[in-house]
Amino acid sequence: MPKFAETIFQIMKKFFLSTTVLAIIACLLWATPFTAIKIGLKYTTPLQFAGLRFFLSGLIILPFIKDFRVKVKEASKRWRFVLWVALLQTTFLYGLFYTGISYVPGALGAMLIGAQPLFAAIMAHIMLRNDKMSWQKVFAILLGLSGVCIISLGRADFVFTTTIPIGVGILLLNNIVGSTGNVIVSRDAKNMPPRVLASFSMIIGGAMLLLFSIPIEHPNWTAVHPGEYYISLGWLAMVSALAITIWFGLLGREGVKVSNLNTWKFIIPIFGACLSWLVLPNENPDTISLIGMFVIACSLLLVNFLNRRAQKAQVRLSSMASH
Incomplete structure (x- = not known):
């Protein structure tokens, strides 16, 4: 290969x-499953569907x-x-997600799930010495x-029901569980290959979800479903296999902070809205969604500015210490 081409x-x-590009790719993948999940849940129960999805995801990674x-x-x-990772990042996380989302309107559910970066920053502040919050970071996350709230409220009507407090509590617990799992992977998975951790944790976590579905949902295991169900299940399994492997790899990178990495999840609703505009005939860009996207873009720019400033300050301190 010529030297120029090699360069x-x-x-x-x-x-x-x-880290930035891989985080964006993972978030783009996570923005695609919503339609597939809706299709799958037309034919199977939530825990059964989630269990099959993640069990297959783990198997896909093995080769x-x-x-x-x-x-x-x-x-x-x-x-x-x-x-522990299987329980936190698969069984409890998605068990709570699939359960909680059924109790709240779509807009409220999107906002609560969109609050994950804030919970990740709080749990990292509590559990990690090198990932403390500053008022600038808190402002950027908020x-x-x-x-996310602007986009969510602009895309659906909010109707209060008596089940909402239950759903809110479950989804808040979901955020705590997911954030704790992120911190544990970042802190303790340094010497474990991301593919191994992702594969084994999803196989174990998916199997547990399937076991839990038996006494709770009494699913039908012999039913034959239309082709769209199997296409949706296959797509979701591949998305999870790739996205979670990428994410675990990023969490294990030296110098990557849980709070900073999770702020990239704010772009998931942006990707989700853009995909809806491209795929669904009745979906078109609207002013409220565009304003929400602009606000999220400002947040991400601010986080990246703070990261670069912190890195430069660390380099200066290291240089002064060496002299």
């Missing part, structure tokens, strides 16, 4: 493997694990950690959350 290749490789036997042996020594 271009290395630049492109560095760009596409950067891509290099030195499989060696990695399995290493992972088996940390089975408690893998089980700014992003306000953008």
Whole structure:
């Protein structure tokens, strides 16, 4: 390969493997499942569908694990950690999500799920020494959350029902569980390959969801569904396999903070709205959604500015210490 072409290749490789680009790719993937979830839930119960989705996701990753036997042996020594991640990041997280979302209107559910970066920052502040909140970071996160609220309220009517307090409580607990799982992966998964952790945790977590669905939902295991169901299930399984592997890898990177990484999740509703405008015939851009997107963009720019300023300050301190 010519030297110029090799240089271009290395630049492109560095760009596409950067934390920012990979975080955006993961969030783009997470923005696509909503329609597929709606299709799947027409034919199966929530916990059964979620269990099948993540069990298949874990199986999809298995063939891509290099030195499989060696990695399995290493992972088996940390089975408690893998089980803990499986419970937090799959079983409890998605069990609470699928349950809570059924109790609240779509707009309110979107806002509560959109608050995940705020909860991630709080849990990181409590559990990690090197990821403390500042008033500037809190302002940036609240700014992003306000953008999510603007988009959500602009896309659906809010109708109060008696089940809303139950749903709100479940979804808030969902945010706490998911944020705690993110912190634990960031703190304790440094020496575990992301594919191994993602695969084993989703297989175990998915199996537990399937087991829980039996006494709670009494699902029908013998029913044959239309093709759209299996297409939706396959797409969701592939999305989870890729997105969660990427996310676990980013959480394990040196210097990546849980609070900063999770702010990228604010772009999920932006991607979701854009996909709706592209795919659904009755969906078109509206002023409220565009305002919400602009607010989220300002939030992300502010977070990145704060990150760069903190990195420069750290470099200056290191330089002064070395002299």
